[in-house]
Amino acid sequence: MPPAFADVTHTIIDFGQLDGWESDDHATALATFLNTCRDMEDVDWRNLCSFAEANPDPRQFFELFFRPVMIEDGQDAMFTGYFEPELDxxxxxxxxxxxxxxxxxxxxxxxxxxxxxxxxxxxDVMKGRGLEIAYVDDPVELFFLQIQGSGRIRLPNGEFIRVGYRGANGHPYRSIGVELVRRGVYDAHQVSAEVIKNWVRRNPKSGRNLLNHNPSYVFFREVNQVPADKGPLGAMNRSVTDMRSIAVDPKFIPLGAPVWIEKKGEAPLNRLMVAQDTGSAIKGAQRADIFFGTGEEAGRAAGKLRDPGRMVVLMPIQRAYALLPEPLL
Known part of the structure; x- marks a missing residue:
């Protein structure tokens, strides 16, 4: 069960407490922030966006107008990765x-x-209704396309069409990786997207049943307005950026907000990213999905990621202090 919002805590910390803050590429982070800040509704965010458009010193911009806020809900931090698949x-x-x-x-x-x-x-509920956007050659890759929520389909003539998330059937997402562990097929540390794909292909009948363990089903829309050299559309209807955009739980983190990532594990990553997407499996104040890019290499890297750490949201100063609890009299 998700924690009650009364159990959520907010703590303001200093920029000096962000491990690696001084050495990050703040200019790239600022460019990513500018990609979506114009679409944020609240006036304080829009005002900051106007300042950002005036080409300020990137690091000074973040340090002057924001405060780092740790938002915690009692759950351990967890970072995973996602990518844009390419299907034939x-x-x-x-x-x-x-x-x-x-x-x-x-x-x-x-x-x-x-x-x-x-x-x-x-x-036959979907048959004969003209709902088919395209046809692909691999049901396993199609399943993972639904998990990612967007992707490109390579046509026989070499052209691409891009599809994006339109909606789902309303059933909860269930991890088939967790199910394989529960069945004793693998240990938790062995499971990755590639391991799951290979197991399903080796076991066609059992594999189909495994895929159906996840009752959630995602529907798509064709996305024509995004050039092939840009990332897929995120939840803010703008292209996400490789290794700078993350999917978050918007119940805790505003979409468009800068978020400082301190990911542990075999390949530590300390970087300023921007919350520009959501995901059905991304739930909690310390839960994030890092966008790795498009294609097989990005997919392999994203599929291996399941690391602890922490993330700190950069909030406009007044909003940051407004999140603190009222002092006891």
Whole structure:
């Protein structure tokens, strides 16, 4: 169960307490912040965006107008990675390309919870309705496309179409990696996206049942306005940036806010990123998904990531102090 908001704590810390702050590339972080700050609704964020557009010294900009705030909900910090997959597909079905990428049906839009993944894939409910955006050649890659929420489909003529998250069927996300561990197939430290894919392909019947363990099903929309050299659209409807954008839980962290990352593990990472996306599995004040980029190499790197650490949100000064508890009289 998620913690009650009464259990959430906010602590203001100094920039000097951010490990590696002085050596980060603040200019790249500022450019990433500018990509979405114009779309933030609150006036204090928009004012800061105006200052940022005036080409200030990047590090001084963050230190002058923000305060680092630790937001904690009692859960341990966890960093994972995500990426934009590239799948092979076509706009028409064939013996190779036979797994449809679906647009969202009107019934799913109208209900908080619609049919499960198993029901969608094993009945004719989607057939003959013109909901197919494209067809791909690998149901396992399609499953992981749904987990990532966006991707590119490479057509036989070498062109690409990009698809983005449109909505879901309202069922909770269940990790098939956790399920493999529960069944005793792997230990937790052995599980990665590639390990899961290979197991499903080696065990077709059991693999299909494993995929159906996750009842959540994601529908897509075609995204035509994003050039091929830009990242996919995040939750703010702007392209996300490799290794500078993160997905967060917006119940705790405002979308568009700068967030300082201190990721531990085999490859420590201390970097200023920007909360520009969300994800169905990203829940909690200290939970983040780091965007690694597009394609197989990014996918391999993202799939291995499951590390502890901490993250600190940079909030406008007045907002930061407003989050502190009222002093006892």
């Amino acid at each position: 597909g076509d706009l028409t079905p064939s013996s190779r390309f036979k797994y449809p990428v679906y647009a969202m049906p009107k019934e799913a839009k109208a209900k908080n919870r619609w049919l499960s993944r198993r029901d969608i894939l094993n009945t």
